[in-house]
Amino acid sequence: MKLRYAMVCSSNQNRSMESHFLLKKEGFDVASYGTGQHxxxxxxxxxxxxxxxxxxxxxxxxxxxxxxxxxxxxxxxxxxxxxxxxGVKTAPQRWQDNAGDGTFDVVLTFEEKVFDMVLEDLHTRDHVLLKPVLIINLEVKDNHEEAAIGGRVALLLCQAIEAADSWEERIDDIICSFEKHHRRKLTYSISFY
Known part of the structure; x- marks a missing residue:
């Protein structure tokens, strides 16, 4: 299955861009965004x-x-x-302004407040396509070392989701297995386009 991914962090572009860089290198269809004002x-x-x-x-x-x-x-x-x-893209983009970029299958955030902002944004949009989107929060501290580790963990998570026949049917198992194996708690929700 070929899914489309979005990596979203607050405003400094470190965690989302590290994940974007690694996923792009592995051939994923991926974009990255920030949620701040600047x-x-x-x-x-x-x-x-x-x-x-x-x-x-x-x-x-x-x-x-x-x-x-x-x-x-x-x-x-x-x-x-x-x-x-x-090496990844020309300029940073803001999540709230991405309406013209199409839809994503999976949105990965790296801090709880960004997860909440993405969910709120998706809930306030018109749901005309009724296409599901999985939003997952993987907590990653905002420094270069943790961003590098978090990027590798995000890649592994996306590979697990990609390997599933249908993430919609298997997401609970994928998350449970991932949390056990990597000892990281994930928060997730489903919204719609």
């Missing part, structure tokens, strides 16, 4: 993040941060992350 990347202090509009090319962000403080953004891994993102 893309926020760490700055020189917690009170001074670098803020960009969704749609700002990753190349622009990369060049901007390199110009601001090459050593800092090399050291904290942001330039490496942006380089990875550049």
């Amino acid at each position: 893309v926020k990347l760490p700055g020189p202090s917690i009170r001074e993040p670098n803020v960009y509009d969704f749609g700002t090319p990753y190349k622009h962000m990369f060049d901007d941060l390199r110009r601001k403080d090459l050593d800092l953004y090399k050291r904290n891994g942001i330039l490496t992350m942006l380089k990875r993102n550049l």
Whole structure:
């Protein structure tokens, strides 16, 4: 079965893009999104993040941060992350604005508040197709190391879903088996397009 996947995180594009990168490399039909008002990347202090509009090319962000403080953004891994993102797609996209991107079979989020936002967004849309969409939350801490681990775990989860004849009939078994094997609690729900 060939399913279409969406990876969704808050606003910094690390966890969703790591998963997008790995799934794309494995041949999955995948997209990634953020849910915040802007893309926020760490700055020189917690009170001074670098803020960009969704749609700002990753190349622009990369060049901007390199110009601001090459050593800092090399050291904290942001330039490496942006380089990875550049290899995946041109610019970050916002989930709430993705209506023109079609539908997804599976939406994977990486924190509970994003899971809730995606569910709320899907519930407020017109359900004209009555096509089911599975939304799963896999908690992943927002740092480079955890994003790398979470990306691999997300890939394994998507491979398990992809291997099922029908995720709609097997999802409870898939989730239960996955939780036991990987010792990670998943939250999931079904909505419709």
